[in-house]
Amino acid sequence: MKIVYSADHFLHHAPGELLFGEFVPAFEKPERAELVLARVREMELGEVIAPQIFPLEPITRVHAPGLMELLQSAHKEWVELGRSGAAYPYTWPTRGMRMDRVPTSLDGRLAFYSFDCGTALTATSWQAIKSSVDVALTGATLLQGGERAAFSLCRPPGHHAGADHYGGYCFLNNAAIAAQKLLDDGAKRVAILDVDYHHGNGTQQIFYNRDDVFFVSLHGHPDQEYPYLLGFEDEKGAGKGEGYNLNFPLHWGTEWPGYEAALQEGIKRIAAYAPDVVVVSLGVDTYKDDPISHFKLEHEHFTRIGAMIKALNKPTLFVMEGGYAVAEIGINAVNVLTGFKGA
Amino acid sequence: MKIVYSADHFLHHAPGELLFGEFVPAFEKPERAELVLARVREMELGEVIAPQIFPLEPITRVHAPGLMELLQSAHKEWVELGRSGAAYPYTWPTRGMRMDRVPTSLDGRLAFYSFDCGTALTATSWQAIKSSVDVALTGATLLQGGERAAFSLCRPPGHHAGADHYGGYCFLNNAAIAAQKLLDDGAKRVAILDVDYHHGNGTQQIFYNRDDVFFVSLHGHPDQEYPYLLGFEDEKGAGKGEGYNLNFPLHWGTEWPGYEAALQEGIKRIAAYAPDVVVVSLGVDTYKDDPISHFKLEHEHFTRIGAMIKALNKPTLFVMEGGYAVAEIGINAVNVLTGFKGA
Ligand SMILES: [Zn+2]
Numbered sequence: 025m026k027i028v029y030s031a032d033h034f035l036h037h038a039p040g041e042l043l044f045g046e047f048v049p050a051f052e053k054p055e056r057a058e059l060v061l062a063r064v065r066e067m068e069l070g071e072v073i074a075p076q077i078f079p080l081e082p083i084t085r086v087h088a089p090g091l092m093e094l095l096q097s098a099h100k101e102w103v104e105l106g107r108s109g110a111a112y113p114y115t116w117p118t119r120g121m122r123m124d125r126v127p128t129s130l131d132g133r134l135a136f137y138s139f140d141c142g143t144a145l146t147a148t149s150w151q152a153i154k155s156s157v158d159v160a161l162t163g164a165t166l167l168q169g170g171e172r173a174a175f176s177l178c179r180p181p182g183h184h185a186g187a188d189h190y191g192g193y194c195f196l197n198n199a200a201i202a203a204q205k206l207l208d209d210g211a212k213r214v215a216i217l218d219v220d221y222h223h224g225n226g227t228q229q230i231f232y233n234r235d236d237v238f239f240v241s242l243h244g245h246p247d248q249e250y251p252y253l254l255g256f257e258d259e260k261g262a263g264k265g266e267g268y269n270l271n272f273p274l275h276w277g278t279e280w281p282g283y284e285a286a287l288q289e290g291i292k293r294i295a296a297y298a299p300d301v302v303v304v305s306l307g308v309d310t311y312k313d314d315p316i317s318h319f320k321l322e323h324e325h326f327t328r329i330g331a332m333i334k335a336l337n338k339p340t341l342f343v344m345e346g347g348y349a350v351a352e353i354g355i356n357a358v359n360v361l362t363g364f365k366g367a
Numbered sequence: 368m369k370i371v372y373s374a375d376h377f378l379h380h381a382p383g384e385l386l387f388g389e390f391v392p393a394f395e396k397p398e399r400a401e402l403v404l405a406r407v408r409e410m411e412l413g414e415v416i417a418p419q420i421f422p423l424e425p426i427t428r429v430h431a432p433g434l435m436e437l438l439q440s441a442h443k444e445w446v447e448l449g450r451s452g453a454a455y456p457y458t459w460p461t462r463g464m465r466m467d468r469v470p471t472s473l474d475g476r477l478a479f480y481s482f483d484c485g486t487a488l489t490a491t492s493w494q495a496i497k498s499s500v501d502v503a504l505t506g507a508t509l510l511q512g513g514e515r516a517a518f519s520l521c522r523p524p525g526h527h528a529g530a531d532h533y534g535g536y537c538f539l540n541n542a543a544i545a546a547q548k549l550l551d552d553g554a555k556r557v558a559i560l561d562v563d564y565h566h567g568n569g570t571q572q573i574f575y576n577r578d579d580v581f582f583v584s585l586h587g588h589p590d591q592e593y594p595y596l597l598g599f600e601d602e603k604g605a606g607k608g609e610g611y612n613l614n615f616p617l618h619w620g621t622e623w624p625g626y627e628a629a630l631q632e633g634i635k636r637i638a639a640y641a642p643d644v645v646v647v648s649l650g651v652d653t654y655k656d657d658p659i660s661h662f663k664l665e666h667e668h669f670t671r672i673g674a675m676i677k678a679l680n681k682p683t684l685f686v687m688e689g690g691y692a693v694a695e696i697g698i699n700a701v702n703v704l705t706g707f708k709g710a
C-alpha cells in the first residue's frame with residue numbers, strides 16, 4: 025500500500041485552543057503525523073510518496089468560495105488589524121442571526137464560517153491545509169491508477185469541515201474532496217466510512233442531500249460528545265439523499281463488542297450500497313488512552329477494523345483524521361492498515 | 368428620578384473573555400456599576416432604592432426555560448465535571464447543525480444557548496443575573512406607580528440576550544423583560560430605544576414578529592462591529608412585526624452630527640408610534656474613549672441624548688447596558704439622565 029505524505033503539514037501548528045474555559049496547548053499538533061509516518065516506516069507498510077499539486081478546482085466542488093478565501097486571507101487580515109498570534113473566532117451565528125448575508129469584516133467572516141473557537145489559523149496554515157487536500161487527492165489518483173488501497177496521511181484533518189464551515193481542527197474536508205473527485209472522474213457511488221471517535225459532521229452536511237455518497241459514521245454520542253449538535257441516529261439524509269446517511273452514536277465507555285457490532289452493521293449496509301470506492305475517515309481516537317475521548321478500543325481492535333473493511337473488497341482510500349494519544353497513534357493507525365493488508 | 372440598584376451585581380465577576388485570540392480580563396466588570404452609582408450620588412440625581420424581589424414568571428414571558436435552567440445550573444455542572452474557573456462554551460450551532468433538538472450535555476447546552484465564548488458563568492452569576500432583572504422590573508413598577516422616569520442600574524447588561532441565547536456579557540434581557548411586564552400589566556405599546564454602541568440583537572430577536580413593541584437601535588455597523596450577524600438596515604420586522612424594527616447601523620468614526628441625525632429620526636418614528644412607555648437601553652460605549660468602540664461622542668452629547676428622549680414626553684425607563692471606558696462611564700450615563708431631567 026502506498027502512503028502519501030507531505031512535510032508541509034508542519035506549516036500548521038496551532039498555538040492553542042479554548043477548551044472547557046481554558047486556553048490550553050492544541051491537541052492537534054505536528055507530532056501526530058510524524059508518529060504515524062515513523063510507524064509506517066517501521067512496519068514497512070509501503071512506499072511513501074509526495075503528493076501531486078492540484079489546482080483549487082476540486083476543492084471548489086465541495087467548499088464555499090467564501091470559506092476558501094477566508095482560510096487563505098484570515099491571518100494576513102488579522103495582522104493588518106494589529107493583532108498577534110493566530111486568528112480565532114469569538115462569536116457566532118445562532119437562532120435569529122443572519123445566515124443569508126456573509127459579513128464583510130474579518131471577525132464577522134470568522135464567525136460566519138466557523139463552529140468552534142479552538143481551530144486556529146496561523147500565517148502558514150493555508151499551505152498545510154492545501155497540502156493536506158493534495159495528499160488526499162493524490163491517494164484518490166492512486167486508486168484510479170489501479171491500486172487496491174492507499175493511505176493519505178493527511179494533516180490537518182478534515183471530517184468536521186462542512187461545505188461552508190470549519191472547526192474541530194479541520195478546515196477543508198479532505199475525505200469529501202477526494203470522494204467528490206472520484207465521482208467527478210467516473211465513479212458512480214462512493215461510500216465514506218468514518219471511524220474517527222467524533223462524528224464527521226462536516227462530511228454528513230456536505231453529502232446530506234445526495235445519493236451518490238453513502239456516509240456511515242460510528243462515534244461518541246452527541247448527547248455526550250463534541251460536536252454535540254449533529255450525529256444523532258435519526259439523521260438519515262434528506263431529499264434524494266434520504267437513506268444515505270447512517271449514524272451510530274455510541275456511548276462513553278464503549279468497548280470492542282459494542283463497537284464491532286455497529287461496525288459490522290455499517291459495513292453490511294455499505295456492501296448493500298455496492299459502492300465503486302470506499303473512503304475511510306481514519307481516526308484512531310477511539311483508543312482507550314486517547315486524552316480527549318471515551319471509547320475503550322485496544323491496539324488489536326484496530327487490526328480487526330482493517331480486516332473488516334477489507335472484507336468489502338473495494339478499492340479503499342484511507343484518509344487520516346483524528347487521534348490524540350500521541351505515543352500510540354502510529355501503532356493504532358498502522359494496525360488498521362496492516363489489518364487491511366493482511367486480511 | 369429614582370435609581371434602582373443592588374450590590375448583588377458584584378456576584379457576577381467574569382475571570383476573562385476570549386477576544387481576538389487571547390484570553391483577556393473581562394471588560395464587563397463590577398467597577399462599571401459602582402462608577403455610575405458614585406456619579407448618581409455626586410450629582411444628587413435622586414433616591415437610590417433597592418429592587419423588589421420578583422418571581423421568575425416575568426422572565427419566562429421572554430426567555431426559554433432551557434436557557435433559564437442553564438444559567439442557574441451551568442457552573443454547578445461544570446464543577447461536577449471536574450473543571451475549574453468559569454463555564455464557557457467552545458463550540459456552537461451553524462448551518463447544517465441541529466436547531467430542533469436541545470442537547471443534553473452541559474457543553475452541548477452551552478453551545479446551543481450561547482453565541483459567543485466571552486460570556487462567563489461563575490458560581491454566583493445567577494444571583495447577579497436575577498438581581499439585574501429585578502432592578503429592571505422594579506424600575507417598571509416605579510413608572511406604573513406614577514413616576515415620570517426611573518433609572519434601573521442593571522448589571523450584568525441584557526440587550527444582547529435573545530429569547531434562547533446569551534452572549535455579549537448579557538444573560539437575560541433586562542429591558543425586554545421590563546417591557547413585557549409593562550405590556551402584561553396593561554400598556555398597549557412600548558417603544559425600546561437602544562443607544563448602546565452595539566446592536567441590541569437580543570431585543571430585536573425577542574420582539575421581531577410583534578407590533579406591540581417598536582424596537583429602535585443606533586449602533587456600530589455590523590459590517591464592522593460585534594455582533595456582526597444582525598443589526599442591518601433591512602431588518603424591519605416580520606409578520607405582524609413588519610415595520611416595528613428600525614436599525615440605524617452607523618460606521619466607525621461617527622461623530623455627533625451623524626449620530627444626532629439618526630437619533631432624531633428614530634425619536635420621530637417613536638413619537639409616531641405613540642407608545643405608552645419608552646424603555647431606553649442605555650449604553651454609553653458610544654463615548655470617544657471607550658476601549659472597545661469606535662464612535663466619537665463627547666460628554667456633552669450624552670446630555671443632549673437625554674434631552675432629546677425627554678421631548679417624547681412619555682414615561683421613560685432607563686435600563687443600564689454597556690459602556691467600558693470605566694473612568695467616564697458614570698459621567699456619561701448620568702449626563703443622559705440629567706439631560707432628561709433638565710430638558
Ligand atoms: Zn476525532
Ligand SMILES: [Zn+2]
Nearest residue numbers: 563564565689
Ligand atoms: Zn455595548
